[in-house]
Amino acid sequence: xxxxxxxxxxxxxxxxxxxxxxxxxxxxxxxxxxxxxxxxxxxxxxxxxxxxxxxxxxxxxxxxxxxxxxxxxxxxxxxxxxxxxxxxxxxxxxxxxxxxxxxxxxxxxxxxxxxxxxxxxxxxxxxxxxxxxxxxxxxxxxxxxxxxxxxxxxxxxxxxxxxxxxxxxxxxxxxxxxxxxxxxxxxxxxxxxxxxxxxxxxxxxxxxxxxxxxxxxxxxxxxxxxxxxxxxxxxxxxxxxxxxxxxxxxxxxxxxxxxxxxxxxxxxxxxxxxxxxxxxxxxxxxxxxxxxxxxxxxxxxxxxxxxxxxxxxxxxxxxxxxxxxxxxxxxxxxxxxxxxxxxxxxxxxxxxxxxxxxxxxxxx
Numbered sequence: 001x002x003x004x005x006x007x008x009x010x011x012x013x014x015x016x017x018x019x020x021x022x023x024x025x026x027x028x029x030x031x032x033x034x035x036x037x038x039x040x041x042x043x044x045x046x047x048x049x050x051x052x053x054x055x056x057x058x059x060x061x062x063x064x065x066x067x068x069x070x071x072x073x074x075x076x077x078x079x080x081x082x083x084x085x086x087x088x089x090x091x092x093x094x095x096x097x098x099x100x101x102x103x104x105x106x107x108x109x110x111x112x113x114x115x116x117x118x119x120x121x122x123x124x125x126x127x128x129x130x131x132x133x134x135x136x137x138x139x140x141x142x143x144x145x146x147x148x149x150x151x152x153x154x155x156x157x158x159x160x161x162x163x164x165x166x167x168x169x170x171x172x173x174x175x176x177x178x179x180x181x182x183x184x185x186x187x188x189x190x191x192x193x194x195x196x197x198x199x200x201x202x203x204x205x206x207x208x209x210x211x212x213x214x215x216x217x218x219x220x221x222x223x224x225x226x227x228x229x230x231x232x233x234x235x236x237x238x239x240x241x242x243x244x245x246x247x248x249x250x251x252x253x254x255x256x257x258x259x260x261x262x263x264x265x266x267x268x269x270x271x272x273x274x275x276x277x278x279x280x281x282x283x284x285x286x287x288x289x290x291x292x293x294x295x296x297x298x299x300x301x302x303x304x305x306x307x308x309x310x311x312x313x314x315x316x317x318x319x320x321x322x323x324x325x326x327x328x329x330x331x332x333x334x335x336x337x338x339x340x341x342x343x344x345x346x347x348x349x350x351x352x353x354x355x356x357x358x359x360x361x362x363x364x
């Protein structure tokens with residue numbers, strides 16, 4: 001029987017996200033089979049092939065008490081997980097069964113983003129992070145944030161892997177994607193991807209519709225509730241707004257960017273991780289890796305966007321019209337610059353090799 005890795009996910013929907021895709025593919029490349037643990041029952045992992053299995057885990061004291069002592073944990077060569085809740089379980093299993101632990105710190109739940117779990121539970125999560133032989137964060141600026149939050153030793157092994165697929169999916173058919181959703185073939189199309197709220201720039205999107213009469217907007221909005229949908233459908237300019245009806249898979253969402261001309265990357269939240277987004281942003285990595293220039297909220301970690309001339313940094317919704325106009329006038333060049341930025345700055349493929357090699361060294 002091949003050695004196995006237990007990798008713990010916050011929720012099943014993240015099984016194919018870029019950070020978890022990087023983790024699973026690295027473990028597989030090193031010769032390990034992988035069991036993906038997540039709450040809520042079975043979930044589809046067929047994209048990874050027969051060496052990856054879905055398993056059930058819950059992140060709470062009752063599940064830990066019932067499952068901590070079990071022969072199946074002896075089958076694993078290491079335990080890895082994303083932050084935050086999964087690390088309480090992964091760290092505890094690593095200590096009990098004397099296996100190495102790896103933290104994929106895709107989020108740092110501090111400040112106003114601390115969440116509603118108890119202090120005691122969060123202490124268990126941070127203990128799991130401290131037990132890790134290797135910690136992966138998704139942006140250089142987050143290295144000191146994670147070190148301070150988890151209480152890591154100054155010499156703790158850390159590296160960076162971005163919120164990006166190491167091998168972006170093949171772009172879809174631009175004309176077919178647009179025709180299927182009713183976009184004019186020659187329309188200037190802005191894409192909003194992710195959760196719709198104030199912190200992610202919901203008002204910025206509304207202002208773009210209002211202020212740019214020739215702009216179309218594509219809302220790939222996750223978990224869109226009926227009230228928000230109804231309000232969006234009543235916005236000024238809503239005749240140029242198309243809301244995706246079903247949640248796209250991670251791979252399909254990236255491939256669909258062939259239809260988009262501009263991407264929105266807005267973070268207004270005041271929690272530490274949101275002030276240091278950089279290449280941790282999945283949507284930013286998606287847009288740039290697929291050749292889509294962006295309009296991003298201004299923060300130091302996004303300054304590379306202007307250096308590579310692959311987008312515009314904006315200070316508020318009132319700047320959306322000028323930003324859209326600027327990109328539209330230089331769209332072919334900015335598209336090429338976006339791909340250059342992804343290749344030279346994000347460097348997902350290169351960083352994945354370093355991740356795989358660090359895991360290999362840890363497992364010796």
